[in-house]
Amino acid sequence: MKGLYWQQTLSAEETNFVFLEKDNLAVLKDNHVKVQVKACALRWIDTKLLSEIKMEKEFLPVGREIAGVVLEIGEKVSFFQPHDEVVGILPLDSEESGLCEVIVIHEHYLVHKPEKVSWPKAVGTIRDGVRAYTALHYLSHVSPEKTVLIMDGASPFGTIAIQLAQHRGAKVISTVYSLEDKEYLERLMPSLARIIDESHGKYDLTESCLEETGGLGVDIILDAGVRLYSKENETTSQQLLPHKHDIIMLLSVGGHWVTTEENLQLDPPDIRCLFLKGATVSFLNEEVWNLSNLKQGKYLCILEDIMEKLSSGVFRPNLDEPIPLYEAKVAMEMVQKNQARKKQVVQL
Structure with a gap:
């Protein structure tokens, strides 16, 4: 073979x-x-x-x-x-x-x-579905009326995460990094609370999110990478990433920050701010389900639910x-x- x-x-x-x-x-x-x-x-x-x-x-x-x-x-x-x-x-x-x-x-x-789900849609959704469930269900417990900020919402993972959060009744804010991505999200999910286009630097992420939440902050933040510090030779893609201080300032009291940054480093002032807000930081690693058989039953339930939502049209990859x-x-x-x-x- x-x-x-x-x-x-x-x-x-x-x-x-x-x-x-x-x-x-x-x-x-x-x-x-x-x-x-x-x-x-x-x-x-x-x-x-x-x-x-x-x-x-x-x-x-x-x-x-x-x-x-x-x-x-x-x-x-x-x-x-x-x-x-x-x-x-x-x-x-x-x-x-x-x-x-x-x-x-x-x-x-x-x-x-499911019979009516095509082969490409099945394989194209299953891993991003696992990531979205891990981030929004097991790590941050998304629920109705909560405000969720999802970075890079037009990416394959961001798209599924937005759809899961909206299905659970959450109010979703998303960032995009190009006009094409913004138009894609507007067509696919017109019910988004706000789409923040950061490609031209016209919108301030912190200001836009605080305005949308009445100054209370965001309940759940799911990033697509963060800047740990500023440096002179940053690439364009790095410059578009939010700084870790901005994310912490955006969190509401009791908020959850789910990060994909495996090398996250927090300074004492950052930790103090998280302590005062009673906020938490979780690391998103979807491989934990395969690294341990302890929760094999839950893992299979996630896979089955992903296929059910794909079949019913909740997920559109x-x-x-x-x-x-x-x-x-x-x-x-x-x-x-x-x-x-x-x-x-x-x-x-």
Whole structure:
């Protein structure tokens, strides 16, 4: 079986994606299922995380979000039958690439795909759905009447997060970094409380949010990266990110800040401000569900609910047109360099 892998090189900046032919398919164990892959979503590979958990390899498999049809089941499989349509996320320690015609996977990483949901939409939504649920449900407990600020709302993740927050009855404010993104959100979600276009520096984030909340601040902030300090040689994308002080000042009393910044550093004045507000900071790492089996049942419930909301139209993902397998290498290079604005999905 041929699959796509990232060949590790001495330079971390190099991206060398190659198709490798595997000699044999993994043995079908008691609780595993054999799946014919129909679609696979591409996502940035966090090599630093893999290194920290001692999972460095010469060849890293590409594509963990997969959807397909069950071909064969192990003797103790209880959730699925042959011909079932399924979707799921391969574990971090998977040896197999999702960009493979047939793979073997444990049944506890899969859920049923609704019939009326297309293969690309299923794989293009499932991971961002997990991230959104982790951030807004488990870390910040979004509820009706709360105000939520979602940074970069036109990104694939931001789009799903906005839709989940609105579905839970929250008032949503979002930032965008281009006129095209603003127009996209206005078409997709006209009920947003406010869209703040930061591309030209015309709007002050703090002033706009405090005006929208009557000076009370925002209950939940979900960032897309922050500036820890100002430096002279900042790139344009770094300059558009909010400063950590601005985010803390925007928080309401008892507010929650959910950050994607893994190297966040807070100074004593920042911590003092958080203490006075009784506010909290949480780190968004959706991989925690796969790093521990303690809450496997909750994880599967999340996956099932994501598919249900996708089927009912609550979730409308920001997807690019599906691409064929022979274009996967080029598309993955764009994804790894953060040059792909929409979710990239390969249809097999």
